[in-house]
Amino acid sequence: MxxxxxxxxxxxxxxxxxxxxxxxxxxxxxxxxxxxxxxxxxxxxxxxxxxxxxxxxxxxENHALPQVCDIISSALIDPIATLVCCTGHVANVHVQPGAAHLRQRFAAVPKDLPQRCGMSRVE
Known part of the structure; x- marks a missing residue:
């Protein structure tokens, strides 16, 4: 997939x-x-x-790059995506209004980066 x-x-x-x-x-x-x-x-x-x-x-044993990607995804991308996609549809702890600040601050950054496709733990 x-x-x-x-x-x-x-x-x-x-x-x-x-x-x-x-x-x-x-x-x-x-x-x-x-x-x-x-x-x-x-x-x-x-x-x-x-x-x-x-x-x-x-x-x-280090896996530094995947760990950095995981941190960026967990700390920035997932909260922003959850806020944008789930607000008004889902009411739980994952939809954080504070992510609006992250979106405003970092939304333009990924547009300048190479595109990545990833999933955490596919087996």
Missing amino acids: VCSSFDNFLTAINSFGFRVADSRDHLKSVNVAHSIFTQKFRASCAVYARTLELPTFGHG
């Missing part, structure tokens, strides 16, 4: 890209990479034409 969504996004913006994924288990990473490889390079009806390479997995 992540690969298809990412490839659709790349098609929509007429661009190419690759994925960097957080690896929690080497065997699962190998299986995922093999599965994507067989889909991408099958003889008939190949998919992921806009994706340049198989996913790259972080295998170190």
